Each structure stands twice: as C-alpha cells, then as structure tokens.
Amino acid sequence: MSAPEERGSDAGAPRATPGSTHGSTADATSSAPHGAGPNAASRGALAAGTAHGARRAELETLGLRTDRARRGRAARLAAADALRDAAPWTLGIALVGLAWALVARAAPAWPALSPWLVLAAALAPIAVLLLARVTPVATRPLDAGEGLSRLDRELDLHERLRTAWELDALAASDPFARAAVSEGLAHVEHAYAHVLRPHERVPIARRAWLAPVAALLVILATAWLARDAARTDELAKHDGALPTPNTPRDARARDDAAAKRSDPPPAPNARDARAKEDANPRTPEERRAQAELASASKESTGKSGAGRSADAASTSSSSDSQGLPSSPTKPADGGEKPKASDKKTKPKKPREETAPAKAKPPQESGATAGRGTGSGSSKNPGSTDWASKDQVSNDEEPPLAEDAEVDDEESEDEARGGLQPSLRDRRPAVNRDLTIGFGNQPPPPDANGRGGPSEQKKSRGVASLVLGVPIPDHVKGRPNPGRTKITQERVEPRAEDALPITASARAPRAGFVGPLARPELEPWMRALVANYFLPRPTKKP
Amino acid sequence: MLVGQDEVVDGVLAALFAGGHVLLEGVPGLGKTLLVRTLGRAVDLAFSRIQFTPDMMPADIQGTQILVETEGGGHKLEFQEGPLIASLILADEINRATPKTQSALLEAMQEKQVTVGRRTIALKEPYCVMATQNPVEQEGTYPLPEAQLDRFLFKLVVGYPMESEYASILDRTTGTSEEDVKKVSNGAEILSLRQVVRSVPVPAHAQTHAIRLVMATQPKSEYAPKVVNDMVSLGASPRGAQALLLGGKVHALLAGRFAVAEEDVRAVAPAVLRHRVMVNFRAHSEGVTAESVVKAVLDAVQPSGTRAR
Numbered sequence: 001m002s003a004p005e006e007r008g009s010d011a012g013a014p015r016a017t018p019g020s021t022h023g024s025t026a027d028a029t030s031s032a033p034h035g036a037g038p039n040a041a042s043r044g045a046l047a048a049g050t051a052h053g054a055r056r057a058e059l060e061t062l063g064l065r066t067d068r069a070r071r072g073r074a075a076r077l078a079a080a081d082a083l084r085d086a087a088p089w090t091l092g093i094a095l096v097g098l099a100w101a102l103v104a105r106a107a108p109a110w111p112a113l114s115p116w117l118v119l120a121a122a123l124a125p126i127a128v129l130l131l132a133r134v135t136p137v138a139t140r141p142l143d144a145g146e147g148l149s150r151l152d153r154e155l156d157l158h159e160r161l162r163t164a165w166e167l168d169a170l171a172a173s174d175p176f177a178r179a180a181v182s183e184g185l186a187h188v189e190h191a192y193a194h195v196l197r198p199h200e201r202v203p204i205a206r207r208a209w210l211a212p213v214a215a216l217l218v219i220l221a222t223a224w225l226a227r228d229a230a231r232t233d234e235l236a237k238h239d240g241a242l243p244t245p246n247t248p249r250d251a252r253a254r255d256d257a258a259a260k261r262s263d264p265p266p267a268p269n270a271r272d273a274r275a276k277e278d279a280n281p282r283t284p285e286e287r288r289a290q291a292e293l294a295s296a297s298k299e300s301t302g303k304s305g306a307g308r309s310a311d312a313a314s315t316s317s318s319s320d321s322q323g324l325p326s327s328p329t330k331p332a333d334g335g336e337k338p339k340a341s342d343k344k345t346k347p348k349k350p351r352e353e354t355a356p357a358k359a360k361p362p363q364e365s366g367a368t369a370g371r372g373t374g375s376g377s378s379k380n381p382g383s384t385d386w387a388s389k390d391q392v393s394n395d396e397e398p399p400l401a402e403d404a405e406v407d408d409e410e411s412e413d414e415a416r417g418g419l420q421p422s423l424r425d426r427r428p429a430v431n432r433d434l435t436i437g438f439g440n441q442p443p444p445p446d447a448n449g450r451g452g453p454s455e456q457k458k459s460r461g462v463a464s465l466v467l468g469v470p471i472p473d474h475v476k477g478r479p480n481p482g483r484t485k486i487t488q489e490r491v492e493p494r495a496e497d498a499l500p501i502t503a504s505a506r507a508p509r510a511g512f513v514g515p516l517a518r519p520e521l522e523p524w525m526r527a528l529v530a531n532y533f534l535p536r537p538t539k540k541p
Numbered sequence: 542m543l544v545g546q547d548e549v550v551d552g553v554l555a556a557l558f559a560g561g562h563v564l565l566e567g568v569p570g571l572g573k574t575l576l577v578r579t580l581g582r583a584v585d586l587a588f589s590r591i592q593f594t595p596d597m598m599p600a601d602i603q604g605t606q607i608l609v610e611t612e613g614g615g616h617k618l619e620f621q622e623g624p625l626i627a628s629l630i631l632a633d634e635i636n637r638a639t640p641k642t643q644s645a646l647l648e649a650m651q652e653k654q655v656t657v658g659r660r661t662i663a664l665k666e667p668y669c670v671m672a673t674q675n676p677v678e679q680e681g682t683y684p685l686p687e688a689q690l691d692r693f694l695f696k697l698v699v700g701y702p703m704e705s706e707y708a709s710i711l712d713r714t715t716g717t718s719e720e721d722v723k724k725v726s727n728g729a730e731i732l733s734l735r736q737v738v739r740s741v742p743v744p745a746h747a748q749t750h751a752i753r754l755v756m757a758t759q760p761k762s763e764y765a766p767k768v769v770n771d772m773v774s775l776g777a778s779p780r781g782a783q784a785l786l787l788g789g790k791v792h793a794l795l796a797g798r799f800a801v802a803e804e805d806v807r808a809v810a811p812a813v814l815r816h817r818v819m820v821n822f823r824a825h826s827e828g829v830t831a832e833s834v835v836k837a838v839l840d841a842v843q844p845s846g847t848r849a850r
Contacts, residue, residue, distance in 0.1 A: 145746060145845065146845055146846060148846075149746070149844070149846025149847075150846040151846075152846060153846045153847065158796070158802055158804060159744075159746075159802035159803060159804070160798070162744070162846075163744045163800045166744040166745055166746065167800060174740060174742065175740075176740050176741050176742050176800065177742045177799075177800070180742060180798070180799035180800040183799060
C-alpha cells in the first residue's frame with residue numbers, strides 16, 4: 001500500500017494540475033451536450049470548477065510550503081543537536097592543542113603545532129556531525145500531505161485540509177467525499193494566513209554555546225602561544241646575539257650559553273679542545289643549538305669534572321670503572337654533544353633528523369653498557385668483583401665513540417625495536433683462570449683449578465633421567481593396621497537436668513500385659529536354684 | 542435512566558449504528574444491564590434477555606424441539622425458539638456460562654443465523670448482541686474464547702460513577718418515581734443509519750493509520766513496540782482493522798465531519814483493540830494488561846503531522 005505520506009509531491013503522485021476540474025465540476029461539464037456551446041449553467045460550472053481547481057492547487061502549495069518550513073525547522077533542530085553534541089569534542093581538542101602549545105613552549109625539543117591545524121581539528125567534529133545529521137533532514141523530499149496534516153494540527157482543523165486534498169485527488173463522487181472536499185477547501189484562505197507559531201522557533205540552549213565559545217578562546221590562546229614562539233625563533237634566526245629574554249625559555253637558554261662561555265678550558269688534550277670549540281660556537285645557529293642542548297642536559301655542567309656526570313660518579317665508586325653514564329636519559333659529556341649530534345644527523349631516518357638531541361642519550365648509554373667496560377652502576381652484572389678483576393681500569397682510555405661501533409649499536413637497537421638490550425647479554429663471561437695458587441700468593445677463594453665460579457652445572461642426556469635412589473614399588477608382608485590411639489579422660493559424672501514426665505504424657509504400654517509364663521526348669525537347674533537360695537536365710541553375717 | 546457513563550453510552554450507540562456487538566465489562570451494580578435494557582426499550586426492536594448461568598446449555602438459548610400435545614390427543618415435536626432469536630439480545634453475565642454455551646453465540650453473532658439440528662433460522666436485521674460480563678478475576682466466571690471475543694466490535698469498560706453522579710443515582714433509584722422510556726427509533730431507521738455510516742469515506746492516510754495500529758499489536762511486526770514483542774502472545778486480526786474503521790466512521794459522524802480522520806481511529810482504538818490483544822504469562826506476572834499494551838501501541842504509532850522531523 002502506498003501511503004500518501006510516503007510519496008512526495010515531487011514524485012509522480014496522482015495529483016491534478018492546477019486549473020483542472022474534478023468532482024462536481026467534472027460531472028457538470030460532462031453532462032453538457034457535445035457540439036453545443038457552453039450554456040450559462042455550464043459556464044458557471046466551469047468558472048466554479050476553475051476556482052475550485054485553483055483553490056485545490058493552493059491547497060497543495062500550502063502543504064508544500066508548510067512541509068518546507070517544517071523541513072527547515074527540522075534541519076535547524078538537527079544542527080542545534082549536532083552543535084551541542086560536538087561541542088565537548090571541539091573543546092577537548094582545543095584543550096589538547098593548548099596543552100601541546102604549552103609543552104612546546106616549555107620544551108624546545110617538542111614539535112610545535114600550527115594553530116591552523118588545531119583549529120581544523122577542533123572544527124572537524126562539528127563539521128562531521130552537521131554533515132551526518134543535517135544532510136538527511138535537509139534533503140528529505142517535500143510531502144504536501146505531511147505539511148497539510150501539520151497545518152491541520154496547528155489550526156485544529158481535525159485533518160480537514162488533508163482529507164480534502166486526498167479525496168479530491170481520488171475524484172470521489174459520493175456526497176460525503178464531495179462534502180469533505182468542500183469543507184476542506186473552505187479553510188484554505190484561513191490556512192494561508194496562518195504563520196507558524198512563534199514557539200516553533202528552534203530553541204537552542206545558551207549552554208550549547210558555552211563549549212564552542214570556550215573552544216574558540218582556547219584556540220585563540222593556542223594561536224597566540226604559537227605566534228609568540230614563532231616570533232622568538234625568528235628573532236633568534238635573524239639576530240647575531242641571543243634574543244632578549246622575554247620568555248623563560250630564552251632566558252634559560254641565554255644563561256646556559258653564558259655559563260658555558262665563562263667555564264675555563266680544563267682539558268689539555270684534543271678532546272677537551274674540541275669540546276671547547278663546540279662550547280663556543282661561531283655562528284648564531286650553532287649558538288642556538290648549543291643553547292638548546294644546554295637546556296636539555298640540565299645537570300651535566302659544573303657538577304662533575306673532566307666530563308664525568310654526577311650519576312656516574314656516585315655509582316661507580318665500588319667498581320672503580322670509568323664514569324661513563326649509566327643513566328640512559330642523561331648525557332655524560334656535554335662537550336661531546338655537538339659531535340654526537342653531527343653523527344646522528346647522518347642517519348637515514350628523518351625521525352632522527354627532527355630530534356637529534358632527544359635521540360642521542362639512550363643511544364650513548366646503550367653503547368657503553370653493551371660493551372661492559374664503562375658501566376658506572378653497581379647494579380650491572382658486569383661490575384661484580386670477579387668481573388672487575390678481569391677488567392682493566394684505565395682512565396686514559398679514550399671514550400668509545402668510534403663511528404663504526406656507533407653504527408653497530410644503532411643497528412642493534414633498531415633490530416630490537418629500540419628497546420633496552422637484553423640483560424642476558426650482560427652476563428659476565430665464565431672465568432677461565434685455572435690457577436689454584438702460585439707461590440706465596442694466596443689462591444682466590446673460589447679457586448679449584450676448574451675455572452672460576454660459574455652457574456650451577458646441569459646434567460644432560462640420559463644420565464639425568466636415571467634416578468639415583470631406588471624407590472620400592474611394592475611392600476612385602478602384611479599391611480600395617482596403623483597406630484591405635486586411645487584417649488582416656490577422667491570426668492566426674494554430672495547430673496542432668498530433666499523435667500519429670502507427667503503421667504498423661506506417658507505412652508501406653510506396648511508390650512504383652514498379663515501373667516508371665518513360668519518356664520519349666522530342668523531338674524538339675526531346679527536343684528541348683530534350691531541349693532543356692534534355701535541355705536541363705538540360715539546364714540548369719 | 543442512566544446517570545453518567547457517557548463514553549459507554551456513546552460506545553453502545555456507535556456499535557449499534559455500526560452493526561457490531563458490544564461487550565460491557567464491569568463489576569456488579571454499575572448499570573450495565575440497565576443500559577442495555579433501556580436501549581431495548583428506546584428502540585422498537587425485538588428484545589430478549591438471557592441470564593447466563595453455569596448450568597445453561599446451548600439449546601437453552603438457541604431453541605430446541607419439544608413434545609407438544611395436539612388437539613386429538615396426540616403428540617408432535619415442535620421447535621421452540623430460544624431467546625437468541627431476536628433483534629437486540631442482552632446476554633447478561635455471559636461469562637458465567639460454560640464455554641460450550643458461550644460458543645453457541647458464535648454463529649448468531651457472525652453469520653446472523655442459528656442452526657439447530659437440520660433447521661437454520663436466519664436472524665432479522667438489525668441484530669445486535671450486547672453482553673455484560675464481570676471481570677474474569679471473579680469467582681465462578683469462565684473467560685470467553687478468543688474467537689468469540691473477536692466477534693465483539695467494542696469492549697467497553699464500565700467504571701464507577703463520579704462523586705457528583707452518586708446523588709442523582711440515589712435520587713432516581715430510591716424514590717417512588719419511575720422513569721418512562723419512550724421509543725425513539727426502530728429497526729428500519731437503524732438500518733438506514735448503518736448505511737449512512739458505511740458511506741463515510743476514509744482517506745488513505747486514516748486507513749493506513751488504522752492498519753499500522755492493528756499491525757502494531759502483532760508481535761514481531763514492523764510497527765510493534767517492545768512491549769508488544771515481549772508481552773503479547775496474540776495480536777489483533779484484520780477484523781480489528783475493520784472494527785477500527787467502522788467505529789471511526791461513527792465517531793467522525795458524531796464529531797460532525799464527513800470523512801474519517803486519524804483521530805477518529807485513535808479514539809475508538811482502545812475499545813476495539815483491548816479485547817483483541819492477548820497478553821502472555823510474562824505480562825500477567827508483571828501486571829501488564831491489554832489496556833496498557835494498547836496505550837503503548839498508540840504511543841508508538843504516531844499520527845501524521847506530529848513527527849518532529
């Protein structure tokens with residue numbers, strides 16, 4: 001069944017075109033004789049039919065207009081709903097952008113976000129929800145019947161307009177249908193004058209605007225932060241000297257650079273000279289990179305001499321090993337930074353080009369730990385007593401900064417997915433010292449001529465499967481019944497409280513009632529009884 | 542004669558003009574029998590009353606052959622018509638009879654004829670059965686079969702009168718005055734009114750609305766709300782849709798309109814659908830009645846022009 005509300009007026013609905021005649025008018029014109037000119041009655045009927053058709057066309061137009069207004073209102077409602085639902089997401093994204101900008105402002109290594117990107121991301125939920133909700137409503141085909149029903153409801157016409165529209169389209173000829181059509185058409189002019197009620201305007205709560213406005217403010221703040229950072233960078237790029245410390249980051253960078261320039265050159269060797277050169281860059285770009293690196297390596301300067309970090313000095317006292325950094329997050333030697341960063345700019349991945357200072361520290365730490373020579377932490381298995389005996393402590397050993405080894409470490413780290421190397425690789429090698437003591441020197445405490453202490457030997461092969469202790473699988477003899485435990489307690493008898501039983505509560509006797517049968521005794525038993533009882537009264541105590 | 546109960550009176554008249562039967566349900570003492578008896582006196586129709594009892598047999602209401610004595614002293618079998626053969630039937634306390642006797646009304650209500658043995662008696666139009674019943678929760682009642690319930694156009698629930706109506710009831714029933722009921726109509730007039738009712742056109746949107754209402758009472762249908770899917774075991778049949786439109790036509794005429802509107806269909810929907818919806822055991826256990834199911838159906842199937850978007 002094709003319901004009228006399911007077919008749009010734009011579709012091929014059985015509608016008469018405006019100006020056509022139907023109903024009583026059609027009957028009147030068809031009753032005129034063919035070939036004769038229209039007489040006065042038919043002319044009047046034709047005129048009435050024309051007016052009738054015009055009014056019916058107005059009825060359909062009225063329905064379409066109402067449904068169009070209804071569709072527009074529904075679209076506005078959908079837009080309001082979409083705005084309300086998308087506002088928290090917009091605000092959240094804007095806050096994330098602001099947090100990102102703040103972090104980027106505090107940490108120069110953090111990549112800065114474009115405010116336009118934040119704006120686009122914040123507006124994306126609104127755009128998506130608007131598209132998803134408003135489009136189906138706004139593109140709904142118009143339906144004159146629905147519009148007329150709405151108008152009937154607005155005007156309390158009890159569906160007279162829609163009934164007239166439908167019955168007129170059917171060209172029903174029964175009197176009830178004609179009366180219904182006429183009754184509906186009589187309300188067309190009144191319906192045209194009707195305007196949608198004021199309360200039909202789309203209500204959008206004020207709270208719905210709060211989140212978008214707040215998001216807009218946050219986005220503006222983000223843009224201001226980003227603009228400020230961009231201005232600082234531009235000044236640093238164009239000026240030869242450090243920029244004016246108008247921001248905390250600039251002030252800190254300037255202080256760090258000044259501290260580095262004021263440090264005396266303590267290293268007499270070539271490495272220190274090269275570090276000195278690195279600490280005093282010539283160009284502004286180098287100065288700026290130096291300032292950023294100085295801010296990144298916070299505690300390396302001024303706390304430990306000769307390139308030893310504070311962490312290394314505090315943890316390497318027991319093993320007396322070289323104080324190369326044991327912490328993977330802090331660089332040990334600030335003087336080697338520029339060189340390392342230059343090395344790191346070579347690699348193939350663009351990720352490392354963007355943040356060389358960030359990727360440097362864990363790589364350097366991994367290189368030292370993997371070789372087992374420069375670990376400053378006593379927690380390292382390679383720094384036990386036996387390991388330290390085999391290791392040669394040499395302060396003069398140059399730092400392990402060869403290019404090839406660094407590349408190998410890089411490839412090893414990449415093979416492990418950038419994770420920390422496995423601790424199994426740090427296990428000390430088995431000592432092959434076979435001495436049991438020589439001359440006056442006392443032997444090592446664990447010296448047995450079989451090498452140093454190693455892990456516990458594990459048997460392998462078939463021998464490990466043979467049981468050393470035979471286990472009986474059967475028991476000879478009679479099974480033991482087990483111990484018998486007897487517990488004796490000496491308890492004084494106690495009187496129990498018992499209520500006397502009334503006579504009425506006693507049950508009737510269930511046994512035999514009557515004279516007891518006297519058993520006939522055997523002669524020998526009778527004699528025995530007589531011999532027992534008869535002498536007793538004669539006995540005197 | 543009857544104080545208050547306007548909706549019940551309108552429903553009874555609508556059923557009479559629509560050509561259907563009415564089932565009146567209410568506790569004893571609310572005027573159900575008085576209403577039907579007064580209607581029988583107001584219209585010039587053959588009126589009969591059947592007081593259903595548990596020991597009543599089908600032959601008691603349909604009629605049976607009895608042995609009568611002839612003038613010559615002989616005997617012959619003669620068919621004695623039962624009270625069912627009339628135009629306006631008051632089946633009082635119909636659910637006090639056994640289902641066997643209740644089912645004797647099926648043929649008369651639907652096909653307007655009574656078959657006893659080899660004899661088939663056509664009933665005269667207008668034929669209308671107005672039955673009263675006590676709520677099925679009462680003692681000594683037998684619920685009507687679904688097939689017979691479906692044959693009633695309306696099921697009207699007679700409630701307690703309002704406080705303002707009590708005084709009038711007491712004045713009329715405890716005094717010495719007797720109300721005189723005049724005949725205001727007859728069978729021919731009722732038949733012509735039925736033709737008028739059937740001439741009322743039904744627009745397509747109102748018909749669609751009636752169909753959707755009936756389908757919404759059927760579990761697992763396209764328009765069924767959740768409560769129907771969960772609580773209903775048997776929904777309304779196409780006969781329910783017919784009853785909706787017939788009742789809607791009468792309602793539209795009574796409202797002064799020339800065509801049925803959706804609001805007419807919705808107005809008669811509770812009376813039409815409440816006895817055609819059979820709720821399941823879960824509904825009984827949770828206190829969900831057919832009345833609430835019909836209300837949920839009306840809420841689920843909204844008329845045109847009320848959609849927000």
